[in-house]
Amino acid sequence: MALAIYRKYRPRLLKDLIGQELAVGILKNAAKSDKISHAYLFYGPRGTGKTTAARIMAKIANCETRAKDKAFREKGEPCNKCRPCTEIDEGRALDVVEIDAASNRGIDEIRSLREGIRLSPTSYQYKVFIIDEVHQLTKQAADALLKTLEEPPAHAIFVLATTEYDKLPPTIISRTQRFHFRRIPIQLILQKLNQIAIEEKLKIDNAALELVATASEGSFRDAEALLEQVMSLGEASTGGTSLENVEQILGKVGSVRTATLAKYLLDNDLQASLEYLTEINEAGFNLVQLNKDLIHYLRRILALKFDPGLEEVFKRELTPDEVKEIKERGELIESEAKIISLIKSLIRAYSEMRYSPFTLVPLEVAIIENLKS
Numbered sequence: 001m002a003l004a005i006y007r008k009y010r011p012r013l014l015k016d017l018i019g020q021e022l023a024v025g026i027l028k029n030a031a032k033s034d035k036i037s038h039a040y041l042f043y044g045p046r047g048t049g050k051t052t053a054a055r056i057m058a059k060i061a062n063c064e065t066r067a068k069d070k071a072f073r074e075k076g077e078p079c080n081k082c083r084p085c086t087e088i089d090e091g092r093a094l095d096v097v098e099i100d101a102a103s104n105r106g107i108d109e110i111r112s113l114r115e116g117i118r119l120s121p122t123s124y125q126y127k128v129f130i131i132d133e134v135h136q137l138t139k140q141a142a143d144a145l146l147k148t149l150e151e152p153p154a155h156a157i158f159v160l161a162t163t164e165y166d167k168l169p170p171t172i173i174s175r176t177q178r179f180h181f182r183r184i185p186i187q188l189i190l191q192k193l194n195q196i197a198i199e200e201k202l203k204i205d206n207a208a209l210e211l212v213a214t215a216s217e218g219s220f221r222d223a224e225a226l227l228e229q230v231m232s233l234g235e236a237s238t239g240g241t242s243l244e245n246v247e248q249i250l251g252k253v254g255s256v257r258t259a260t261l262a263k264y265l266l267d268n269d270l271q272a273s274l275e276y277l278t279e280i281n282e283a284g285f286n287l288v289q290l291n292k293d294l295i296h297y298l299r300r301i302l303a304l305k306f307d308p309g310l311e312e313v314f315k316r317e318l319t320p321d322e323v324k325e326i327k328e329r330g331e332l333i334e335s336e337a338k339i340i341s342l343i344k345s346l347i348r349a350y351s352e353m354r355y356s357p358f359t360l361v362p363l364e365v366a367i368i369e370n371l372k373s
């Protein structure tokens with residue numbers, strides 16, 4: 001595999017950004033009507049397309065077709081063929097400066113940035129500054145950035161990106177045009193993974209792909225990185241990739257086992273619960289992860305019972321079968337108090353397990369404690 005999946009399948013047009021229709025629509029319209037802003041803020045969870053969109057905006061600003069081409073007016077998309085477009089795609093455009101504030105937190109970087117900003121672009125119409133993880137800038141650096149945003153030179157465009165909107169100074173926020181990047185529904189992630197699998201001629205069964213999508217928790221970056229791990233494992237073996245392989249890679253017990261254990265717990269079957277737990281442990285799965293999944297699972301059953309409207313939310317995070325199962329489980333619950341106490345014990349066990357050399361014990365104790373009576 002020559003190119004990392006996430007690079008190879010990084011969208012090069014706004015329209016290929018999946019699940020961000022609102023932001024994409026506004027950005028496109030602005031491009032069509034030649035209303036490019038000087039400061040954007042893209043915020044939202046990791047792996048949802050912020051950096052990708054920032055680079056597309058850099059292309060839109062500098063695309064040679066923008067001034068003259070009819071196609072540009074109609075679509076509001078970069079041509080992906082001209083010199084600026086290709087250079088930006090290849091990451092070798094001098095006038096597109098990417099700064100990762102997480103590793104360059106200092107005032108010096110921003111100071112040299114401020115000096116750099118004064119200079120005109122070397123060969124493009126606009127100099128584009130993409131500042132990733134902008135909430136990580138030091139106070140001083142943020143002040144320096146603010147000064148620049150107050151009076152940006154006509155040739156400069158800023159695209160700020162962050163996963164933590166709440167940590168940004170409101171003074172900076174108010175100087176930008178803001179776009180919320182949403183967490184991606186599992187179904188859409190699954191679709192893209194499917195396409196990649198076909199394109200890469202990857203032998204992977206659907207259950208395995210579903211597990212990859214669910215484990216990504218709404219982040220394309222995570223989904224694609226996982227798929228890549230799975231693929232390199234698939235190359236080593238011959239029979240293609242199955243659910244078991246993916247579970248091994250994730251150290252994940254998988255939704256089927258989590259649901260089975262939850263069933264024994266809810267049925268108050270202590271013996272079956274402990275036996276099944278031992279089995280999972282002996283198979284070498286990660287029990288901390290199992291417990292985490294179990295807590296999520298039980299919490300969803302409980303929450304759905306009290307607020308049926310949550311079904312819509314869960315549909316974005318889980319596969320349809322999982323949602324159905326959670327719903328049915330909830331209907332069978334007799335005592336909510338019992339689930340609540342079980343969840344509480346599991347949460348306590350979770351923090352104990354992370355620092356314990358015997359991860360099995362806290363989990364076992366939590367189960368016995370709750371099921372014995």
Ligand SMILES: Nc1ncnc2c1ncn2[C@@H]1O[C@H](COP(=O)(O)OP(=O)(O)OP(=O)(O)O)[C@@H](O)[C@H]1O
Pocket residue numbers: 005006007009010011016017018019020045046047048049050051052053132161162163181192220221224
């Ligand atoms: N909305 C999306 N549609 C299609 N692919 C996407 C989308 N968002 C992310 N990806 C895929 O995930 C990879 C990482 O995306 P990107 O770097 O844009 O995420 P990000 O929002 O900047 O994440 P982070 O906050 O972790 O920096 C991309 O290369 C692309 O393949």
Ligand SMILES: [Mg+2]
Pocket residue numbers: 050051052132161
């Ligand atoms: Mg990013």
Ligand SMILES: [Zn+2]
Pocket residue numbers: 062063064065078079080081082083084085
């Ligand atoms: Zn172009």
